[in-house]
Amino acid sequence: MNIAGLEKNSFVDYPGKMAAVIFTPGCNMNCFYCHNQILLSKKTNENILNKNEVMNFLKARKGFLDAVVISGGEPTLQPELLSFLEEVKGLGFLLKLDTNGTNPGILKEACQRNLVDYVAMDIKAPLEKYYEICRTKINTDLVQESIKIVMESGVDYEFRTTFAPPLTDEDIIAIAQMIEGANLYVIQKVRYLYPLRDPGKNPIPHTVDYIMSILRRVKPLVKECKTRGYEMILPLL
Numbered sequence: 001m002n003i004a005g006l007e008k009n010s011f012v013d014y015p016g017k018m019a020a021v022i023f024t025p026g027c028n029m030n031c032f033y034c035h036n037q038i039l040l041s042k043k044t045n046e047n048i049l050n051k052n053e054v055m056n057f058l059k060a061r062k063g064f065l066d067a068v069v070i071s072g073g074e075p076t077l078q079p080e081l082l083s084f085l086e087e088v089k090g091l092g093f094l095l096k097l098d099t100n101g102t103n104p105g106i107l108k109e110a111c112q113r114n115l116v117d118y119v120a121m122d123i124k125a126p127l128e129k130y131y132e133i134c135r136t137k138i139n140t141d142l143v144q145e146s147i148k149i150v151m152e153s154g155v156d157y158e159f160r161t162t163f164a165p166p167l168t169d170e171d172i173i174a175i176a177q178m179i180e181g182a183n184l185y186v187i188q189k190v191r192y193l194y195p196l197r198d199p200g201k202n203p204i205p206h207t208v209d210y211i212m213s214i215l216r217r218v219k220p221l222v223k224e225c226k227t228r229g230y231e232m233i234l235p236l237l
């Protein structure tokens with residue numbers, strides 16, 4: 001298991017829990033808004049932190065941390081992911097897996113073997129717009145398969161979309177239709193940490209009316225719909 005980073009305490013990465021976040025190197029996508037671009041430049045098999053030291057840290061934090069989040073990069077690219085999840089679970093932590101949904105086989109096994117307690121799966125765009133966002137040729141059948149696995153798993157989950165141009169309100173509705181009946185869909189405001197080369201992707205400020213009209217259309221399609229990052233314009237949500 002290759003580990004590229006460790007955030008020792010986070011209140012925001014596991015719903016309602018205090019968690020440590022472990023970042024894995026490498027990703028099979030290259031989303032233009034990625035906050036973890038430093039990890040994308042790493043090879044999937046590049047080990048930066050010593051796994052034993054990370055495990056020792058987690059052992060020392062038992063009783064203080066509730067959960068561990070495995071994020072990336074794309075964690076399912078790690079050949080030893082399942083055994084690592086098993087090892088961390090053995091310490092008694094809740095486990096959350098962040099994934100872009102391109103590895104349904106690993107996802108299914110992690111859910112079936114009760115190695116994860118929460119899955120957060122990104123849905124980048126309606127399937128035909130994937131390339132515009134993640135700039136890599138992805139077999140979108142795998143994404144659809146992962147959606148089905150997550151929804152049928154019995155594990156807590158959320159699907160989430162970073163609402164970045166060129167996505168429009170119609171795209172968000174199309175995604176909600178792809179996951180119709182899902183427990184939770186989160187629409188995240190895009191934040192750019194790096195200057196964009198393509199000014200066409202600069203965010204057009206979303207107005208309250210625009211977001212509210214999207215929420216009104218999404219809410220009948222899923223059990224719960226939340227926004228993240230729009231608190232400044234939607235103080236009552």
Ligand code: SF4
Nearest residue numbers: 027029030031034073
């Ligand atoms: S899938 Fe996630 S980690 Fe990979 S490039 Fe996209 S935002 Fe970054």
